[in-house]
Amino acid sequence: MAKITGWTGKLLRVNLSTGSISTQDSMKYKDFIGGSGFGHKILFDEVPAGTKALDEANKLIIAVGPFTGTGVPSSGRTNIVSLSPTNPYHAATDSHMGGNFGPWMKFAGYDAIVIEGASKSPVWLRIEDDKVTIEDASGLWGKGTRDTSAEIAKIMGKEACVASIGQAGENLINLSSIVNSNSHSAGGHGAVLGSKKLKAIGIKGTKAVPIADGKAEDWLKLNDYFMKEIVGANNQHVVPSTPQPWAEYSDPGSRWTGQKDLFWGAAEPPVETGECPPGNTNWVGLRTQKGFFDLGPVAEERTIRMDGCHSCPIRCHSDMLVPELEKYGLSGYATSTCINYSSPLSIMIKGTADGDSKGMDAFITKCLGSRLADDYGIWSNYAQLGRDFKYVYEHGILKEKLPKEEYDSIPWDLLEKGDPAFLLEFYKRIALKQGEFYHVADGPYWLDKAWNLGKDYWAYKGNNIWSKMAFPKHHSNEAGSHVGTLIQIFKNRDANSHTHMNFIGAGLPIEVLKEVAGEVWGSPDALDKPNDYTPMNIYKAKFAKWSMDRNYLHDSITVCNYTWPMTVSPSKSRNYRGDTAIEAKFFSLATGIETTEAELDLAGERITTLARCETIKRMGTVNLRKEHDVIPDWVFDADPDKKAYTPGTVKLDRKDMETAITMLYKEYGWDEKTGAPTRATLERLGMKDVADQLESLKLLP
Amino acid sequence: MLEKEIQGFIEKLRTRREFLKISGKGITTMAVTASVLNLLGCGKSGEGSDTPATVTVTPKGILIAQRNRCVGCQKCEMVCSIKNNGKASSYISRIKVARNYNYGLTMAADYATGEGDYGNFLMTQDACRQCKDPQCMAQCPAKAIAYSETTGTWTVDTEKCIGCRTCEHACPWNMPTVDPETEKSGKCILCGTCAEHCPTGALQMMPWKEVTVRLEKKGYKLS
Numbered sequence: 001m002a003k004i005t006g007w008t009g010k011l012l013r014v015n016l017s018t019g020s021i022s023t024q025d026s027m028k029y030k031d032f033i034g035g036s037g038f039g040h041k042i043l044f045d046e047v048p049a050g051t052k053a054l055d056e057a058n059k060l061i062i063a064v065g066p067f068t069g070t071g072v073p074s075s076g077r078t079n080i081v082s083l084s085p086t087n088p089y090h091a092a093t094d095s096h097m098g099g100n101f102g103p104w105m106k107f108a109g110y111d112a113i114v115i116e117g118a119s120k121s122p123v124w125l126r127i128e129d130d131k132v133t134i135e136d137a138s139g140l141w142g143k144g145t146r147d148t149s150a151e152i153a154k155i156m157g158k159e160a161c162v163a164s165i166g167q168a169g170e171n172l173i174n175l176s177s178i179v180n181s182n183s184h185s186a187g188g189h190g191a192v193l194g195s196k197k198l199k200a201i202g203i204k205g206t207k208a209v210p211i212a213d214g215k216a217e218d219w220l221k222l223n224d225y226f227m228k229e230i231v232g233a234n235n236q237h238v239v240p241s242t243p244q245p246w247a248e249y250s251d252p253g254s255r256w257t258g259q260k261d262l263f264w265g266a267a268e269p270p271v272e273t274g275e276c277p278p279g280n281t282n283w284v285g286l287r288t289q290k291g292f293f294d295l296g297p298v299a300e301e302r303t304i305r306m307d308g309c310h311s312c313p314i315r316c317h318s319d320m321l322v323p324e325l326e327k328y329g330l331s332g333y334a335t336s337t338c339i340n341y342s343s344p345l346s347i348m349i350k351g352t353a354d355g356d357s358k359g360m361d362a363f364i365t366k367c368l369g370s371r372l373a374d375d376y377g378i379w380s381n382y383a384q385l386g387r388d389f390k391y392v393y394e395h396g397i398l399k400e401k402l403p404k405e406e407y408d409s410i411p412w413d414l415l416e417k418g419d420p421a422f423l424l425e426f427y428k429r430i431a432l433k434q435g436e437f438y439h440v441a442d443g444p445y446w447l448d449k450a451w452n453l454g455k456d457y458w459a460y461k462g463n464n465i466w467s468k469m470a471f472p473k474h475h476s477n478e479a480g481s482h483v484g485t486l487i488q489i490f491k492n493r494d495a496n497s498h499t500h501m502n503f504i505g506a507g508l509p510i511e512v513l514k515e516v517a518g519e520v521w522g523s524p525d526a527l528d529k530p531n532d533y534t535p536m537n538i539y540k541a542k543f544a545k546w547s548m549d550r551n552y553l554h555d556s557i558t559v560c561n562y563t564w565p566m567t568v569s570p571s572k573s574r575n576y577r578g579d580t581a582i583e584a585k586f587f588s589l590a591t592g593i594e595t596t597e598a599e600l601d602l603a604g605e606r607i608t609t610l611a612r613c614e615t616i617k618r619m620g621t622v623n624l625r626k627e628h629d630v631i632p633d634w635v636f637d638a639d640p641d642k643k644a645y646t647p648g649t650v651k652l653d654r655k656d657m658e659t660a661i662t663m664l665y666k667e668y669g670w671d672e673k674t675g676a677p678t679r680a681t682l683e684r685l686g687m688k689d690v691a692d693q694l695e696s697l698k699l700l701p
Numbered sequence: 702m703l704e705k706e707i708q709g710f711i712e713k714l715r716t717r718r719e720f721l722k723i724s725g726k727g728i729t730t731m732a733v734t735a736s737v738l739n740l741l742g743c744g745k746s747g748e749g750s751d752t753p754a755t756v757t758v759t760p761k762g763i764l765i766a767q768r769n770r771c772v773g774c775q776k777c778e779m780v781c782s783i784k785n786n787g788k789a790s791s792y793i794s795r796i797k798v799a800r801n802y803n804y805g806l807t808m809a810a811d812y813a814t815g816e817g818d819y820g821n822f823l824m825t826q827d828a829c830r831q832c833k834d835p836q837c838m839a840q841c842p843a844k845a846i847a848y849s850e851t852t853g854t855w856t857v858d859t860e861k862c863i864g865c866r867t868c869e870h871a872c873p874w875n876m877p878t879v880d881p882e883t884e885k886s887g888k889c890i891l892c893g894t895c896a897e898h899c900p901t902g903a904l905q906m907m908p909w910k911e912v913t914v915r916l917e918k919k920g921y922k923l924s
Contacts, residue, residue, distance in 0.1 A: 220784060
């Protein structure tokens, strides 16, 4: 057999019930690429129907792909698959974290770590190359993620990467996360580790990830091409946010904030971001001044540097100097990105004391909240946590449901006057599961169950909950009409797909984007103008399917779907065309298996379809069209005085959307009535065994 | 003070470059101030007090490593090991960032205020200092480390290397690393791949010609 490259070829299994530690050939799962594909395959094959997320029988699969640890741009992501306690059916979700953990897995020699069973007492897992041991964690239980990491580093060496749960995961809070490398959190599976009493995994390794023989120079050349001609800024925004002499276009919404006289102001000495046109590798990481984008102009002088995941040139985290945090007992430093910065502000529902959502009080609130959430290991559920809290506070539900003594002990005055110190109480009460307040972090479905919120809660304006799957929308009908809407219906958590959103938000004029859409999906009609939609057509179905498949492919291979794919580029000389075949080019060089773009897309389709089968198995119904793929009324009922498909509204039409769903099922070869993959489709994708299992469960259409 | 620093730096560049020409030997990396960085066209004038960068003098030019620009992506380690070993590995990379990533060179008693990603975010890019009297060479029992005319650096001859790891321990900064798969040592030969691929220019190879031009722009002469 040829030497395995790209992958390590090895998978680690740890059973916490029996203490057994073993390895197996990971290439058994090669058709599923890695990451999400490995995770869903193992979960589907091995975890029986009817299992709940926090049951001993649930498994948690941490997996990466052939790109991880090779230096492919933006390949520092780790994918986790397990049943989700937040989902109404405990259906499987993917959670993702950046940082260093994934590459460290490869350097220790593993494509995946499968956690099985449950320990009776707290333990942590120690991995140093081939040496794997289960260690006592009684001294770590009760600690935050940062102290846990530091304690383990003192044992394993300071270079060890530690992924751990905080107090929230220990206390089985539904909205809990797994955190590594200080600020990189995977949302939704903290409680699964908590139920297994696995506090942390410490990992380090001395191994190399081989790429295909003789391909080192080709590899470096491809990387060079990517960096000089193809990649843009955060979210693959390919035009700067301000007009610049070299740039034909600019867009104020672009995350390409680099410009003259904009600095990382707290660096010593300060670093000017400057103009960073295409063609120079050494400027790519300066394009996104993410502190400025996420935290506003006040953040410029507080910016120490940009931060982010292993091997990523984009740097979507920003590192802040915040001495104000010292009065809350923290160090004067904060780091985070996007939603984890914004969600603490959304909890401060009465605003901040200075009333400025981009002012210094908001800055401190965001920095403080992100630190607390990461340390306790609390997941914001794409900021739904803040919206849920707002609803139960403002509708008097908290007052009604909490015991009086508990309610009166909460410092509401801090909330009312916009004092960020309220966050100390907010997060602590959730993470430590004090009293009844923690229910706000149950997730919408279970919160409703606990406190009987009723129809008003699900329907209120401003709530973003998507259907009875009870997750918030994430780039839905406002992002690409039917395309964004179709993408929402697949998953069991917020869709978290940026394939479509990055393209739509790239910053190029709509005419250019429509031309590109025509080249990639067959017609410019695949893309509607913002706020000016047209009825469904087949090209939108192709765009939606491609977005989903690339999303699963990226989570499997693994690269960051906030950055990839490269549908467009910042290069005028390329007429702003990107290169959607780069994944296949890197794949061929990493694995030595000559692979085309179409072949990788088929692998993406296979993984999307498998995840669909996973959901069917957990829900115990074949009729996902009726039971799962439900679109909330607000998509159709918004702007009552406007008609769908007229300028100025993002509303869609119910009947037309049914057509859209049917078209999408057809593209996948799924049964149009139920939305379930047919045996023929599963066999076409090489998943006869999946069809057999579903048939035995009477879950084939 | 600034003028004195600048004159001092230029003098060091001059003498070390001359020494390189005469002896053909590598010279120790030197720490430089913000005003020197500004002189070389890196960074903003007059701010930041300590020594935020290092400069290594090589036959081809100078390698500048700026801590304030390092974003901890470790891409340098990946391209280094792919270029020099044909495989990606943080452990055998000749430039070292990963081992300092979390807590800096030494983990502080209070890690939250120490260096690294869990502290003040300051990264440390470490590479061979190209010592005047390299202990790795002196202590190598196989005489596998010698000056290479081609690279102008202390270089490991993998034919001679026996993988005993003496060099790893002999170096005060533990820079040479024996590849556990091949049992051969490796260390930085200033190939510049790390700098070429750094997304923020935190590592920079500046050829002598450019050094001269930059100095002249600010009214100084190298020779």
